[in-house]
Amino acid sequence: MKALVLGAGVAGVACAYYLWRDGHEVTVLDRNEGVALETSFANGGQLSYSYVAPLASPSVIPKIPPWLLRRDSPLRFRPELDWDQWRWILEFLAACNDATADRTTERLLRLAFYSRDLMHELVRTHEMDFDYVQNGKLVVHTNRQSYESAKRLMEYQRTLGAEQRALDPKACVELEPALEHMAPRITGAIHTPSEDAGDTYKFCNELKRIMTSGPNPVAYRFGVEIERLLPWHGRLMGVETSHGVMEADHYVLALGTNAPYLLKPLGIRVPVYPLKGYSLSLPVTDERGAPRISVTDFKRKVVYARLGDDLRVAGMADISGRRAVIDGERVDQLVTEVKNAFPDATDFRKLGPWCGMRPATPRGTPVVGGTPHANLWLDVGHGALGFTLALATGRILADLAGGRAPRVPLDGFTLH
Numbered sequence: 065m066k067a068l069v070l071g072a073g074v075a076g077v078a079c080a081y082y083l084w085r086d087g088h089e090v091t092v093l094d095r096n097e098g099v100a101l102e103t104s105f106a107n108g109g110q111l112s113y114s115y116v117a118p119l120a121s122p123s124v125i126p127k128i129p130p131w132l133l134r135r136d137s138p139l140r141f142r143p144e145l146d147w148d149q150w151r152w153i154l155e156f157l158a159a160c161n162d163a164t165a166d167r168t169t170e171r172l173l174r175l176a177f178y179s180r181d182l183m184h185e186l187v188r189t190h191e192m193d194f195d196y197v198q199n200g201k202l203v204v205h206t207n208r209q210s211y212e213s214a215k216r217l218m219e220y221q222r223t224l225g226a227e228q229r230a231l232d233p234k235a236c237v238e239l240e241p242a243l244e245h246m247a248p249r250i251t252g253a254i255h256t257p258s259e260d261a262g263d264t265y266k267f268c269n270e271l272k273r274i275m276t277s278g279p280n281p282v283a284y285r286f287g288v289e290i291e292r293l294l295p296w297h298g299r300l301m302g303v304e305t306s307h308g309v310m311e312a313d314h315y316v317l318a319l320g321t322n323a324p325y326l327l328k329p330l331g332i333r334v335p336v337y338p339l340k341g342y343s344l345s346l347p348v349t350d351e352r353g354a355p356r357i358s359v360t361d362f363k364r365k366v367v368y369a370r371l372g373d374d375l376r377v378a379g380m381a382d383i384s385g386r387r388a389v390i391d392g393e394r395v396d397q398l399v400t401e402v403k404n405a406f407p408d409a410t411d412f413r414k415l416g417p418w419c420g421m422r423p424a425t426p427r428g429t430p431v432v433g434g435t436p437h438a439n440l441w442l443d444v445g446h447g448a449l450g451f452t453l454a455l456a457t458g459r460i461l462a463d464l465a466g467g468r469a470p471r472v473p474l475d476g477f478t479l480h
């Protein structure tokens with residue numbers, strides 16, 4: 065079988081890997097000159113298997129007015145004359161209820177645990193160098209109310225198989241001494257020992273190396289703009305690109321935030337809208353000042369991960385249009401967060417600022433599975449969890465394209 069994977073972000077590369085492992089003839093297309101050069105480039109690096117609860121929940125509603133009014137809030141909204149933006153927000157608000165949030169959490173946990181199994185199998189199978197660590201994660205709360213609801217969520221997630229424990233401030237610092245500066249603000253934290261972290265860009269390049277160095281290598285075609293999908297009698301007969309028409313038996317569309325534009329002419333709507341986020345890659349100058357365990361500041365929505373010699377810091381969710389342009393004010397705010405949390409970690413002379421567009425759906429669930437076109441498959445909308453979920457969604461799509469039933473149920477992830 066010939067398969068074309070459209071898009072070489074972490075979603076496309078992971079799917080290409082499983083298609084290749086299944087023995088198919090695989091070609092990956094991307095407009096950039098390498099893999100993972102857009103949203104998968106410098107994200108938070110968290111393999112956040114037990115922290116999948118969606119942003120859309122009832123607890124978010126009272127936070128929205130302050131978030132909208134304060135310029136340094138973790139979530140920022142700049143209204144545009146764009147119906148897609150408003151529709152996304154309305155659908156997001158409609159999803160902010162307990163029943164939807166619980167259902168989404170349950171489905172995402174199942175997918176994330178499957179992804180964790182696949183990641184562990186992958187690193188057992190291949191020698192890979194992507195600053196991968198199995199170091200666990202501490203989600204730190206600085207507000208009593210949020211800590212109490214985190215403990216309730218922990219109890220709920222325990223029933224779904226997540227192993228977590230609540231820690232008081234003293235126990236937090238014992239576990240992660242670099243939290244010393246933050247300690248006076250900490251109310252408590254949830255510790256998940258089974259969380260991993262790694263560098264997504266390096267991960268994608270390592271997977272590419274594996275798939276291109278063995279027998280039946282995957283072909284990567286870079287600098288190719290995908291312009292149009294060509295439907296024909298309930299199937300796709302090809303894709304029109306800047307380098308001519310390309311054909312295959314199966315097509316997996318993994319185009320991140322660009323997916324809606326290519327799908328719209330086919331009458332397919334995926335509710336993906338870009339949520340802009342920022343990261344810093346800070347060289348660690350004081351080993352004791354930088355956390356070894358991945359840390360999330362729950363209130364400020366900032367994540368910290370040790371990736372090799374760097375501390376990767378990521379945060380912010382800006383609903384502010386489609387342009388991936390860095391706003392200096394947001395970078396300054398992220399720097400202030402690090403200075404408040406881990407002032408000794410780095411000397412702040414090299415910031416490595418970056419921004420990326422999360423391909424977010426209102427409910428927080430990726431869109432995975434078939435379309436009305438029998439040989440067109442979707443692998444999009446991974447939002448804030450693309451690195452975490454990419455192996456699971458990639459494996460599922462390779463199974464579907466190969467005519468096998470996926471290992472996890474797809475309810476909640478398919479096109480309506």
Ligand SMILES: Cc1cc2nc3c(=O)[nH]c(=O)nc-3n(C[C@H](O)[C@H](O)[C@H](O)COP(=O)(O)OP(=O)(O)OC[C@H]3O[C@@H](n4cnc5c(N)ncnc54)[C@H](O)[C@@H]3O)c2cc1C
Nearest residue numbers: 071073074075095104108109110290320341449450451452
């Ligand atoms: C600040 C930030 C922090 C994050 N932190 C984490 C984290 O800690 N853990 C986690 O799991 N996730 C995290 N994420 C989310 C994660 O980065 C994304 O979910 C993931 O990168 C999405 O991958 P993708 O392959 O769907 O999209 P992309 O990586 O954007 O890939 C899409 C590809 O399609 C190509 N493309 C698009 N249109 C065309 C076209 N017309 N022709 C040719 N090629 C095209 C692009 O060039 C691109 O390479 C974070 C995101 C951000 C922004």
